[in-house]
Amino acid sequence: MFKTTIHRLEDGSGALLLPREMLDSLDLQVGDELQIIETDDGLILRPVRHDNYKRQMNAARDVMDKYEAALRKLSTLDNS
Numbered sequence: 001m002f003k004t005t006i007h008r009l010e011d012g013s014g015a016l017l018l019p020r021e022m023l024d025s026l027d028l029q030v031g032d033e034l035q036i037i038e039t040d041d042g043l044i045l046r047p048v049r050h051d052n053y054k055r056q057m058n059a060a061r062d063v064m065d066k067y068e069a070a071l072r073k074l075s076t077l078d079n080s
Helices: 020-025 052-066 068-076
Strands: 006-008 014-016 033-039 042-048
Touching: 052 068
Parallel strands: none
Antiparallel strands: 006 014, 033 042
């Protein structure tokens, strides 16, 4: 279980901050959209998956950027 607080924004609306552990466990990233469903018991937050291909390509770019030096070195190795 995770707890969070609704924070007031300048325009009077609120912002819900999700803990990093929750984002990681649900494979969510900053910028992802969530569908909010109101029920008699409370709220349900559900990720909106628009384009898995785009999401996968962004994840691949992040990995390539992070390990660029190692990937360059591997690409120059003789595989024979």
